[in-house]
Amino acid sequence: MKIGYYPGCSLTGTAKEYDKSVRKTAEVLGIELIEIDDWNCCGATSAHITSHRLALSLSARNLLLASKQGLKEILAPCAACYSRLSLSAEELIKKPDAKKEIEELLGEEILEIPKIINLVQLYQRVGAEKMIEKKGTGNAKLKTACYYGCLLVRPSGLNSFDDSEEPQSMEKIVTICGAEPIDWNYKTECCGAAHSIARKDIVVDLSHKILTDAKTRKADIVITACPMCHTNLDMRQKDIKKKFDKHEKIPVLYLSEFVGLSMGLTKEELGIDLHFVPFESKTV
């Protein structure tokens, strides 16, 4: 199986390990990821909050490149990229006028707008059985808090792959990996992603609440599928500790790392050693 790949900026920098583990697990699952040639940043939050047309054009350029490469489906592991690209794709499909305008700007027609999927959808697609089949050592009985963050399952109309209030798709995947998902309250609460640098105080507060709920419900680990969430929840734990004395560390893993571990890949192969809060797996 071949599928287009849009790593996005984070996966080439702050979230290298995410990129590494996505590629590794895909390889084991027999999926060939074809990176979009010369892709550009989707503009993340900064573009759409200042200029709608800028945001739309940045995404559209990527969609154009992908369609020229003949890619019908694109994997965007970053939830923010996924959200931007799919919202833009939707707008281009629904508003022919906007599409025309953007095409004029880009100087080319987008012949076929590819479908954007996220990592959860990819793993769902490959199928549970296959995963178990490939499974090496499991993350047996690890109590896991699956964190979706805000953009993976919203808005509800667009990302119909899961319920936007009570999503369960990640839970299903980690269950197959042998872990025990917990029921908790903050799985779709926002961590403040975009404000990480300019309003660190907000991000620290929000991330603290999220991690505290996970801890109270006895989670051993938090799983996420978004590099921004990961940065806030992993790297910011130091700041959280500074502000909230009682905070206890909790490791935060990418979904791909977790799946990789249960396939028997090593921490190094998956880049887990790059995290700020170390993860000592009970079973690996």
Place this chain on the structure above:
Amino acid sequence: MITEEIIRNTSQNPNICYQCGKCSAGCPIRNYMDDSPNKIIRYIQLGLYEKALNSDTIWLCAGCLTCSTRCPKEFDLAKFMDALREIALKEGIKVKEKNLLKFHKAFLNQIKKHGRAYELGLVREYKLATGDMMSDVDVAPAMFMKGKIGILPHNIKDRKGMKDIFEKTEVKIK
């Protein structure tokens, strides 16, 4: 005038909002805002544009879509906030959350130059702009050591195309 522009840009009619407050109730950033998000819509309904555009709320909104997902009237408040920010920039309104805007500008400048985010450039530019030299001094070296921040930017090939896009679409801040 402004209402019309908003309606045009967002395909949304602010009059459908019946001020139930569900958006504000679920907003993760609510506690840091001067005005509740539903109040921003109310200002627009009443034609109090100044109040809406000058509020720090529109800048603090993190675009998390919680409000849009839960609104009983299917009002896409997140998108509405986008439109208000864009108008505020065009109108040259003084932004209360200066650092947030500076961050976004710095971020976009990297993309304009390189086509992709360039962390070191971003940090450098943001710090120069804000004068806030101390923030994140502790994590930056660690990031660097882990190889998460590169020294060199990731340049895309078609950098001219990128510049083009920005020139044609970027909102010029007054």
Place this chain on the structure above:
Amino acid sequence: MKVGVFICHCGENIGRTVDCPKVAEAAGKLPGVVHSVDYKYMCSDPGQNLIKQAIKEKELDAVVVGSCSPHMHEKTFRKAVEGAGINPFLCEIANIREHCSWVHENKDEGTDKSIDLIRYAVEKVKRNEPLTTIRVPITKRAMVIGGGISGIQASLDIANAGYEVVLVEKEPSIGGHMSQLSETFPTLDCSQCILTPRMVEVYQHPKIKLMSFSEVEKVEGFIGNFKVTVRKKARFVDDEKCTGCGDCIQNCPIKKKALSEFDENLTTRTAIYVPFPQAVPNIPVIDSEICTYFKNGKCSMCVKVCGRGAIDFEQKDKLIEEEVGAIIVATGFKLYSIEKKPEDSPIKGYGEYGYGKYKDVIDGLQFERIASASGPTEGEFLRPSDNTVPKKIVFIQCVGSRDEAKGFSYCSKICCMYTAKHAMLYKHKVHDGEAYVFYMDIRAGGKMYEEFVRRAIEEDDVKYIRGRVSKIYEENGKYMVKGEDTIAGVPVTIDADMVVLATAMIPQPESKKLAQTIGIPYDSYGFFNEVHPKLRPVESSTGGVFLAGACQSPRDIPESVSMASAAASKALVLFGSDFLEREPIVAKVNENICAGCFYCKKVCPYNAIEIKEIPSKNGKPVRVVAYVNEGLCQGCGTCNATCPSKSVELTGYTDAQIFAEISAI
């Protein structure tokens, strides 16, 4: 055909701007007109006598009166000509007052136009056919569908007026939602106490035939003459033999396999059961899904203990036909269960409130059961999860109502009131308890309603917070209710012990199917539509079918009862005469040329067109043609305009008549 024309001056009303003698003179020259006069007041007795006399003396076949609008005096003149021996439908009115003298100032113009109008009428009347008023006999017996308070009220009203009623209820007992309620606003009287006597009265009434556990399967016929097929579902208990002693229920070993529908899933019930102790009829039903006998032929405990030998595992559904003249539909409502989204609906579900996930997040009817003296907690406020007294309750209004994203756009109308009632009942019993209500608006428009809500706020200290709740989640054994006080402009989070959701009132799930069976229109939600919301609020557009209660839209008890009485009185009006008289303006099919395409059937708003088989000559297979049921046809003429071969015509407005009018230009 000899036509007589009579021009009225209406005193000065017509005469001022129309030269009446001149019109009469001109009319006299029209082809077919043998007599033409003008007179000051045609509707007066001497005026009418003028017409009658002329008919006799000049042997007129048809009459045209040039006068006021037919809406004013058509009936008068038809009666007059009938008195003189002409068929009343051979009289036409030319409206030379409302449509001429009153609206045109120039006398010449008015006169000319009047002559034109007379000419049209003359041309039309020459093609009129004698018609006879349709008379349909009436079966003076009513069926009421649905045995909630609305159906009960309607049945009792009709039965007390001396007519027979068949009351069809799909559940094992009548009583509907009212039987589940604790106390009722705005007077706080006990629901069961006021309802039970009426249920018993229904049961004992000699004129009421109660068919519980039954459903309407088919409706044929028309106003005054319905034939209804009712499916009497198998109870597996012989209602003739059973005395309602309850021994079977006591001894049934299957106790926990089914949740009690009546207690809104808060308790369980046995396999053989009555929904609640005061059930009417007090005859149990066996739930064959969980009964051991139906599973493996074992048990039969109930058979052993029943002294009357009433248990009958072999019982089958029975189809029973009933002939009635009027039908009252009173099938009530359901509460929108926000737990899971209804399939085949665009509803998105309400995951953020945790209903179905958290045991102490309940809906209004569950709260009624908890508050009810005969409920699972005997009226003590205990929360379902651990049977402790909740010290802080949050009530949330408008859940699924006024919410087009996750529910319905309409307001459910009664939840503001029952929420105030709930908060009040709670505060009356749990004195140190706190009650919070999240609301958007308070809609309390009934008699003593606003006062009731104010009492909850002012005297019972119920805290009302204006704003919708965004999310409910559990933390440290509390339900955290996150809302916004939009008046103060501050966020509020309340750590509640229990949350009660005022969920929307929606139509019964099968309402659309029933509506199609009976032939009544319904709105996009599935509520039944009245003909006119203001002036004919309890009539459906199908003659003889009346509506009452919450099946039309969300309604409280006072409103349901008034409308039930109104519906009953409509049925009684019908029963007041032996025959139904109708203008004979109905469609007629020319079977010889009808091609059987049934375009007409598709467009008829009253389902008046049926398929008729006629044997064709020379033994070829039967032919199908359209057939108009005169009882149902209301004479709109849509079929006439639609029929490609002009095989169906509307009497009184045939193509020939209208073409004649047009040709008179």
Place this chain on the structure above:
Amino acid sequence: MQTEKKTVNQFEPKVIAFVCNWCTYTGADLAGTSRIKYQPNVKLIKLPCTGRIDPVFIIKAFEKGADGVLVSGCHPGDCHYNAGNYHARRRWIMFRKMLETMGIDSNRLHFSWVSASEGKKFTEVVNDLINKVRAAGPFKSYEKINKEYVIND
């Protein structure tokens, strides 16, 4: 709005109005009881419902010398017969196109909703149509229609 003063020999159009009994006919009655004046060039033909109005009637009216035709009934949703006017509407949409292909100026044919309480509106609709038709001049092409579309009486 009242009749403009007419010059001698000015062309006076004939307008036929097909109206339903319950709404527009009664609306016209109300114009009468309210004494709202309008031009006399219109003649009403009463039908039970706009659903009864066959497009053939309209062609027939033009053929027989009408210069303009008004079709008017209850507002959608107010139809005395629930849905009769809904069917009428659907038919008219088709019919309008047909008329245009037959070369009838759409200014000569007007569809409108006039309820029983809209006496004033009735007069406005009528005056408006009469003025338009007067401006358009006499309708001459009926002979052509007569030849091309034979309609049986």
